[in-house]
Amino acid sequence: MLKEFQSLRLVETDFGNDVKTNPEVVANIYSSLLAKFDHNSDGVISLEEYMTETKKMMKDIANDIGFMPIQMVLEKDSLLMKAVELHHSASAAHTIDC
Structure with a gap:
């Protein structure tokens, strides 16, 4: 590899x-x-290992997008869109808990 x-x-x-x-x-x-x-x-590198690390990277990218003064068009069911939605729902839940 x-x-x-x-x-x-x-x-x-x-x-x-x-x-x-x-x-x-x-x-x-x-x-x-x-x-x-x-x-x-x-x-x-198994498929599971690859998918796990790729998912982590995509979540990290999605997390940083919120701090960037740019807009992106994301496909509705894409992995990146799911990561963004997950981040936003986690942020909203954290705000409600505080």
Whole structure:
């Protein structure tokens, strides 16, 4: 899976120009990314592990959208829309409890 992560060039900061990056730094970044997704440390990211971490990321993105001075159009039943709705309902419940 590390090879697949590296092919994504997630650490590319040179906007398409090929610049040699220290392979050790790249390997450390991608290894930590793999470790984040691989909950049971078996070297394989299962569908459940992938879905769990992706859901966390989407919730974090949705949480931060409320603080940004932009508007987004979201599909009605999309995962991001569900995360936004969940965040808003949790915020409303917290406000009522206080």
